Amino acid sequence: MTDSLILGLSSGSACLATCGMVMFPYLMAGSAGVKRIAVDLSLFLATRFIIYFILATLAWYFGQAIFTNSLVRNIVPGILYIVFAVMLVWYSIGSGKKPGCPARIVTTVNNRRFVPALFIILTKGATQGTLSQSYLAFLTFFIGSSVWFLPLPLAGKIHKREVIKNIGILATGLAGIIFMIKGLTNLIGGIVNG
């Protein structure tokens, strides 16, 4: 649960940069009121919630079909965690090198068309013992990533956007490192315990 939340928290800034700015283009212009943004945001988060619910179900069913024995169940996700975690760190470093206009981050992310955090949570969902555990993993991921969207209605009034962006970039890198360790633990644990 902790790692899903951390992953959500770390990727939330990226979600905000990719989805947030695309879904709410008027944010940058500052032309919409708090109420309008709050309504649109609620709809957006509800849609995300439903999509995650579906993804949690699909990931778990695929996991049951693919990870048939305990060795595979530890080693394959371990490798996947490491690969995606490296990508997450790389993504964080990449974001750090491109300061300035948020629109530029959108371009960068869209050009890559890849969200490592989503793949990590899909891997996690696929390796859970029960469907409800998969739902819980996605739910905590959803909560973590949604935290970033909460100040959105007040976006026009937030003066320290650069600071929030910096914290987001660092959180992404940190989550990458955490999942790298988790991947290594899974991999070594799988090999040691057979």
Add this chain to the structure above:
Amino acid sequence: MDNSLKISGMEKSFWKSLLFSLPMILITFMFITGGRPNFSDPYEAIALLSVFLLVNILFFLMHFSGKTDRYRAVLFILFAFSLSYTLIRNMLEIRHSMSFSQADLLECKIPFCHLVIPMMILPAAFTKSIIFPGSIISGFANISSMVVLWITATIVLGRGFCSWGCFYGGWDDGFSRVRKKPVIKKINSLWKWMPFAVLLMVALSAALTMLPTYCDWLCPFKTVTEFEKVTSVESAAKAGVFLTLFGGLVVVLPVMTRKRTQCSFLCPLGAVNSLSNKITPFTVKIDKTACTQCFKCVEACPLYALTKEDVNAGKVSVFCSKCGKCVDACSKKAIHYGIKGIPAGTMKSFSRNLFLFVSFLFMAIFSSGAIISTLQNLLKLIF
């Protein structure tokens, strides 16, 4: 003639500093001896007197020399090493190991440390539960006394707690003084926001899991206090993380950069304390009219709290821990301790004396127990 004037000036300054130190001497005597000194154990008596003298000589020298950081650092570093020594010695005596078992966890026998506080706030507010397996009101390092101490110190000193009260800060402060010149001179300023990223993650993950996640996975000071017994791949991975972070952020990077990198780039409590700098009455001020923009203060700052832009703007950032290193580095006395509401460049001496009295007294009272215990034990070992 000049020499005699100089000597008489020094004499005057000596008596003035001694007079200023008198309240400190009385208060520390009361706290260190408990008002009734017991000299039945010679080792304890020697340790007690030595610490009492050390504390008061350091305070006297701060006033007499006008320098702050070098004397603060002596007690601060001693405090960190002594506390770890005392804690490890106690654990080895009681448990015969530095690791704690599941039974210790279940019986709430883990000593509390202030780094847990950021993780405790949300669970305590929403569920009225304390997520740390320690004793609430009784025993060594209990939760309530530590929280009260931290709140009091933070309200008064702000992030000054990190340089005058934290019993871990002395580790990287100590290592940051090993080299005379830094090997790594420039670090991306983005990193100074890392403690906020860590705070965000540990506070929310602790609220959701009801576990002190920072202690579980990230705290480098587990290396010099206590840690989970290595019984699985996961606990081995945790031990690896603790050792790597301690080696990297507390030893190697401070030596290479001459900065307190653990405090600057990891500590979530440092992030909370930075925010508390907004409410504390004490601050560090820059007198723009006296500043020659030599930026020696920027170079001296151990926490990356001061940038050239800050100096040009005439104010220090929220990351300032009021250690006094920048104040000591400024030959023009343009940067000084101040009180909010009083303009920069005025009442410098009054502000400094007031701040030093409060902060040093806090550190002296807080640290003396651990240093006395360490010294007493070392004396017993040697003789």
